Amino acid sequence: MRYRSITLLFFLLAGFTACQDELRERYQNPSSNIQPTIGEFFTGMLNNNRVRPSYWEMSTFVNWHIGVYSQSVGYLNSPSMYQQNESYIEDRWEDYYRPGPNGAGVIANFREIEKAYNLLSEAEKKDAEVFVKAAKVVLYEQTSQMVDLWGDIPFSEAGGLNSSGEIVYAKFDSAVEIYSTMLEDLKSISDFFSNANLNESVQATFSKQDILLEGNVEMWQRYTNSLLLRFLMRLSYVQEENSKSNILEILNNESQFPLLNLENYAPAHDDILLMPLLTYTDDLHHAFLDWINYPAPYYILENVLKPVNDLRIPVLYDKYGVTTNGNFTSNSEFNALPLTFKTSDQQANLEHYAIIDSATFLFNTKLPGVLLTASEVNFLKAEAYERWGGGNPEQEYFNGIKNSIIFYYYLNSLNTINFNPLTAPTNQEINDFLSNSDSLQYTGSSAERLQKIWTQKWVHFGFLQSVQSWSEIRRTGYPQLLFNPASLTGYELPPTRLTYPSNEKTYNENYAKVASQDLRNAKIFWDVK
Secondary structure (H helix, E strand, O other), X not given: OHHHHHHHHHHHHOOOHHHHHHHHOOOOOOOOOOHHHHHHHHHHHHXXXXXXXXXXXXXXXXXHHHHHHOOOOOOOOOOOOOOOOHHHHHHHHHHHHOOOOOOOOHHHHHHHHHHHHHOOOHHHHHXXXXXXXXXXXXXXXXXXXXXXXXXXXXXXXXXXXXXXXXXXXXXXXXHHHHHHHHHHHHHHHHXXXXXXXXXXXXXHXXXXXXXXOOOOHHHHHHXXXXXXXXXXXXXXXXXXXXXHHHHHHHHOOOOOOOOOOOOOXXXXXXXXXXXXXXXXXXXOXXXXXXXXOOXXXXXXXXXXXXXXXXXXXXXXXXXXXXXXXXXXXXXXXXOOOOOOOOHHHHHHOHHHOOEXXXXXXXXXXXXXXXXXXXXXXXXXXXXXXXXXXXXXXXXXXXXXXXXXXXXHHHHHHOOOOOOOOOOOOOHHHHHHHHHHOHHHOOOOOHHHHHHHHHHHHHHHHOXXXXXXXXXXXXXXXXXXXXXXXXXXXXXXXXXXXXXXXXXXXXXXXXXXXXXXXOOXXXXXXXXXX
């Protein structure tokens, strides 16, 4: 079949050969119609190593850039620690637009889905619609990250070569308009999933091609609504009345808008997690060794977790220690490497301070990509109720912390090859911790309570959701992190946005229209606090 050949060529060029044996199981080739092409490109959109915590994503993007800007990773005080690396930024940008070994090229894949969908008969379109709707959710989640990192981006005209076969210099769409489009469309997508009734054949194909949620339409609806809630809250200080009315509509009608906050929470079933392929055998220890990002981040450990003896400390960090004459002696306490040290002092004393946990993170081949969790939804609800009423913010705040504890012990439990998983705290132990930690209590002024919500959400995001972490710090102003000034002129402090990559400036003639705002200290439109 002609379409089968085109699809296989696309994925070969896209860099999927390393995992083609497993992904081939997701590809169908019936002779009746061309619908499976859409399913294949949908799988291609999902198979994204910019979502999973892959080596390249962590080493070149998180640990070099936004992990430092959000202090979700440790780092050395180098003169250029806040300067972006043009080559690595170029990679991150291009991996959104076109497939490669590190990114799925969600734009290119989605344009192929649109093109294939438009060739279908009306009856075939009805069967394929579930793929298109789910693909839009994937597209919007990734697009929101691009907007939150850069601001205006090529979007509506991007991927012209895939959709029409012609090279198009795509315009830069307004970040405001992109968010508006996504919000409007997600509501209609939610309605679709709430009423979806797939026939047996379509359900079987969707389940096979869906490597994220295994064709679970109810979970796609919950994901859509929770993503909608995240987007609305992201805009809530620049478009407050619109965000308020829409968020309260969602929260007051959870039967119509179900979210990711199920009872008897179990991360494996209730969160949106992109699991590694069965053929994946790598881990993250090299990514953290590259630039020495493995020290425990100072603020989170010393200012947030240690004062309350947080239950997450032993699953997030390792005390580390000193090796003398081949004998290892563990440090007695969890202490974070001070940010105030000179680079030489940091390097000389690394062994004396805590590091990112080996079992949970550094040597865990089963770490999933984290797209959205129940804990985030809890904190979103807590903020909404605190600001606008309508529910119990304290309960959601504590649920968010509790679910975060459960989540990180779940990640630790996935690593059973070289480590024995830590014993997860019981519900009673978690409840006792939440009740007995004075500084965790939901007290103080409304502003102080919001600061607690935002800080705990930042803790939960960590480096696995560093784009969300950095975005929320900019949106809310919390936690109020302290940064040592770097010595490189013009790069003394972290940026408030990424600047556009060099190739986009050089080859896209539309760059001239956004050049004046392409500044590292410019702000994304929702960053108004």
